[in-house]
Structures are given as structure tokens and as C-alpha cells.
Amino acid sequence: MSVAGLALAIVLATSGRAQEPPDTLMYHVAVYSADRHLSVEARLTTAAGSVVLAAPARSGAAGTAVAGFAATDDRGGPLSVQRTGSAYVIERAPAGAIRFRYRLDFNDSVSSGSTASGLDSARLYAVTRSLFVAPDPVLSRKTGRPYPVIRVRFVLPEGWRLVANWDSAGPELRPRSGDDFTDATIAAAADYRLYRGRVGDATYTLAVRGQRGFSDSALAELVGQALARGAEAFGPVPAPRVIFISDAGRKGRTSGSLQGLSSIGLLWEPGELLERSRSHDTFHETLHLWFGGAMEAERWWTEGATDYFAARLYAEWRNDPRELAALCYESLANYGRIPHRTSLTMTSESRERPGGDNTVRLVYRKGMLAGLLLDAAIRRATRGRSNLDDVARRLLSMAAGRLSRRVTEEEMREETVRIGGRPAADEWARVVAGTSLISAAQVAAALQTVTGAELPPPASDKARPKILSNTPNP
Numbered sequence: 001m002s003v004a005g006l007a008l009a010i011v012l013a014t015s016g017r018a019q020e021p022p023d024t025l026m027y028h029v030a031v032y033s034a035d036r037h038l039s040v041e042a043r044l045t046t047a048a049g050s051v052v053l054a055a056p057a058r059s060g061a062a063g064t065a066v067a068g069f070a071a072t073d074d075r076g077g078p079l080s081v082q083r084t085g086s087a088y089v090i091e092r093a094p095a096g097a098i099r100f101r102y103r104l105d106f107n108d109s110v111s112s113g114s115t116a117s118g119l120d121s122a123r124l125y126a127v128t129r130s131l132f133v134a135p136d137p138v139l140s141r142k143t144g145r146p147y148p149v150i151r152v153r154f155v156l157p158e159g160w161r162l163v164a165n166w167d168s169a170g171p172e173l174r175p176r177s178g179d180d181f182t183d184a185t186i187a188a189a190a191d192y193r194l195y196r197g198r199v200g201d202a203t204y205t206l207a208v209r210g211q212r213g214f215s216d217s218a219l220a221e222l223v224g225q226a227l228a229r230g231a232e233a234f235g236p237v238p239a240p241r242v243i244f245i246s247d248a249g250r251k252g253r254t255s256g257s258l259q260g261l262s263s264i265g266l267l268w269e270p271g272e273l274l275e276r277s278r279s280h281d282t283f284h285e286t287l288h289l290w291f292g293g294a295m296e297a298e299r300w301w302t303e304g305a306t307d308y309f310a311a312r313l314y315a316e317w318r319n320d321p322r323e324l325a326a327l328c329y330e331s332l333a334n335y336g337r338i339p340h341r342t343s344l345t346m347t348s349e350s351r352e353r354p355g356g357d358n359t360v361r362l363v364y365r366k367g368m369l370a371g372l373l374l375d376a377a378i379r380r381a382t383r384g385r386s387n388l389d390d391v392a393r394r395l396l397s398m399a400a401g402r403l404s405r406r407v408t409e410e411e412m413r414e415e416t417v418r419i420g421g422r423p424a425a426d427e428w429a430r431v432v433a434g435t436s437l438i439s440a441a442q443v444a445a446a447l448q449t450v451t452g453a454e455l456p457p458p459a460s461d462k463a464r465p466k467i468l469s470n471t472p473n474p
């Protein structure tokens with residue numbers, strides 16, 4: 001059972017409504033690819049009263065727009081609908097069942113990134129919260145009302161097959177919870193190539209379409225390694241089934257993200273090479289299953305420490321510590337260009353300056369270096385008996401016992417100091433709680449501690465800044 005599924009089960013068990021059969025919500029989704037829209041019809045069983053349905057975001061980022069929303073009773077009698085800021089409210093719904101329908105238009109033929117949706121005559125790529133008008137799982141938890149049992153049936157253009165992370169019973173898809181339903185990625189096309197594998201008890205599927213400068217087998221090996229090495233370092237893959245969807249996106253745009261707890265979208269430009277940067281991205285997105293999926297924390301950990309772990313595990317797989325060094329020095333070069341690097345901590349940055357390119361965000365660039373420096377401090381303090389992975393495993397086990405999956409920065413500090421002692425406490429004070437400048441010499445010393453190899457900074461600071469758009473949505 002996924003963490004979200006477990007959370008829902010606990011809510012169900014404690015809500016006092018568990019004896020009542022849950023409502024059911026069936027969707028019928030027809031995909032009109034040539035005309036870039038979906039036609040969605042739904043039937044919801046419900047008690048009498050107002051029914052509140054969350055709408056996909058109206059902003060352009062999601063890539064879709066709802067049109068012509070209308071609701072009726074089960075026999076077709078019209079019901080009054082109010083549009084509020086982010087929801088449709090069906091008023092005075094009768095007990096029993098109601099129906100609603102809408103048209104969903106796509107702004108983009110090709111998704112503008114892994115967190116957006118696009119549809120054209122060849123394929124659909126979508127994040128599900130931009131497709132469905134549906135009860136909000138968060139609201140459902142707050143009110144203690146069980147989320148309806150969801151069934152989804154897609155009618156696809158001739159020859160297309162659906163790639164989804166939901167359980168399937170024949171042509172029907174069965175999301176396992178409200179979160180599983182709204183926080184997922186789906187895709188469909190005639191030409192997805194599917195590869196399957198297993199790491200421990202978890203299975204995974206890699207769905208690839210389009211051509212890039214690398215083979216499917218290279219990507220499949222990379223994904224398998226990222227999962228296996230993540231599991232070795234941090235414990236079993238946190239989701240029973242993981243899906244990776246890799247499609248060719250727009251030229252000049254590269255994007256990866258974890259949606260919900262178990263679906264990873266990788267949209268790369270058509271000529272992309274699977275070299276250090278994209279391999280590192282793939283490890284990074286995969287490790288979000290642990291940090292961002294199984295565990296929520298301050299952004300510098302979720303993004304920056306994850307970036308460090310991704311770089312280290314990738315370099316370990318390649319058996320070349322220079323890969324880790326190159327990625328760390330690239331982050332250092334970017335960090336050196338961030339104007340607020342000695343005036344804001346990473347945590348205050350994420351409070352005060354949301355948005356912005358990843359290259360100028362301390363939570364990514366300094367966060368990665370903080371991961372390296374803390375790892376080295378713990379290894380020095382314990383003569384190599386412990387490292388930052390031990391802290392991570394401890395934090396993951398704390399998060400596993402919590403509905404919020406969240407660990408606080410103070411808990412992170414306590415565990416780091418408990419395992420790494422005074423040297424780790426000093427490093428934490430300098431780079432996490434403080435704003436001391438991080439130098440190339442410190443990075444070189446930490447790299448030597450972690451890898452055992454001498455890895456001096458590159459002779460010139462000509463490394464181009466790394467431009468990524470990997471917006472996780474845990």
C-alpha cells in the first residue's frame with residue numbers, strides 16, 4: 001500500500017463513516033486528438049445537498065481549460081451550478097446520483113513541460129489534476145468524508161494505448177485513492193514502447209516514445225540503476241509500482257518531475273543526449289520517490305540534498321568520482337552567481353523568493369553543496385562508519401509514521417548532529433543555519449573525504465550554468 005493509500009485507510013477507519021458504502025464516481029473520457037480536446041462525462045453517487053468539485057487550475061501553466069460545465073440529476077433534469085474561484089458547486093443535488101459533463105480544451109499540442117498537459121494528433125501527455133473536475137482529496141480528508149471510489153474509462157483514437165499508473169480492470173482504470181487519482185501522470189499514443197522491471201517488491205514501467213540521441217536500452221538501464229541504487233542507500237522503493245513516461249518535448253526545453261508518489265515524467269528535447277546532465281536528472285527525479293514522495297522536508301533537502309545524492313549515486317554507478325566532482329563544481333559555479341548567497345539562508349530564500357530559475361536558487365545549488373559538506377563532515381567525524389545516508393534513512397523512518405510525511409528542519413538537524421557529532425553540528429551552523437561563503441577548497445576537501453580521490457576545482461570557471469526545469473510536485 002502506498003503512503004497515500006495508508007493515509008486514506010487511516011482516515012477511513014477513524015472517520016466514523018467507514019460503515020457506509022463510499023460514493024462512486026465514474027468518468028467517461030473521449031479523446032479527440034485532431035481537435036485537441038477531451039469530452040468528459042461523469043456520474044457521482046452522493047447524499048443530498050451541495051456537491052463541491054475542484055476545477056483544474058485556470059492558469060496557463062497546466063495547459064488545459066474547462067468549457068461548458070453542466071450538471072443534471074440522474075434522469076437528465078438540469079441542476080444549478082455556481083462557479084467559485086477554484087471549484088464548481090452543484091447546488092441542491094438530490095440524494096442518489098448526479099451527472100456532470102464538460103469539454104476540456106488543450107492550450108498546447110505538445111506539453112510545455114513534465115508538469116503540464118498537451119494533446120495533438122499523435123499523443124496525449126497529461127498530469128491528471130489538469131484533466132479532471134473532481135472532489136478535492138484534501139477537502140475530503142479535512143471533512144472526514146471518504147473519497148469516492150473512482151473509475152475511469154478512456155475512449156482513445158484508433159490504435160492508441162494508454163500509459164497510466166492506475167490499477168486496471170479491463171478497459172477501466174481504478175485509481176487507488178483520491179490522491180492517486182489527482183496526482184498522477186497519464187499518456188497515450190500509438191507508439192509507446194514499454195519496458196518493465198522490478199527492484200525488490202516494487203515493479204516499474206518505463207514508457208518511451210519519440211527519438212532522441214540515445215537508445216531506449218540506455219534509458220532503461222539508467223532508470224533501473226537509479227531505482228536499485230536509491231533502494232540500496234535509502235531502503236525499499238516507497239511505492240509498489242512506479243511509472244516513468246519519457247516523451248520528446250519542445251526544443252530548448254527539458255523537464256522532469258515526480259507527480260504524486262509514483263509517477264515520473266521526463267520530457268526531453270528531440271536531440272537530447274543522455275549524458276551527465278540528463279542522467280543526473282533521471283537519478284534526481286527517481287530519488288524524489290524517497291525525498292518529496294515518502295518524506296516531505298525543507299526544499300533545500302528535497303531539491304538540494306536530493307541533487308547531491310543523485311550525483312553521488314550516479315558517479316558510483318559509473319565508477320568515476322569525476323562525475324560527482326563535475327556536478328558539484330557546476331553547482332558551485334552557479335552558487336557563486338547567486339547574489340543573495342551570503343545574505344539569505346536556504347530556508348529563508350524558499351520563504352521569501354518563490355519562483356525563479358533553478359540556477360539562481362540556493363535551495364538547489366547551495367543545497368547540493370550542503371549535502372556534500374554534511375556528508376563529508378559525518379564521514380570525518382565517524383571515520384567513515386556513518387554518512388549522510390544514515391541521516392536520510394532515519395528521517396525517512398520518522399516520516400513513515402506521520403500522515404503529513406513531514407520532518408522539520410530542527411529534526412533534520414538533531415539527527416545530523418546525533419550521527420555526525422560536533423563536526424556535523426559546525427557544518428550545519430555554517431551552511432544550513434548560516435550564510436557563510438562556501439569555497440572551492442571546502443568542496444575539494446569534501447569530495448576527497450567522500451570519494452577518496454583528489455578532485456581539484458576545474459582550472460577555469462567556464463562551466464556553463466545548468467538550466468533545468470524539474471518542478472517536483474510531491
Ligand SMILES: [Zn+2]
Pocket residue numbers: 284285288302303470471472
Ligand atoms: Zn527536484
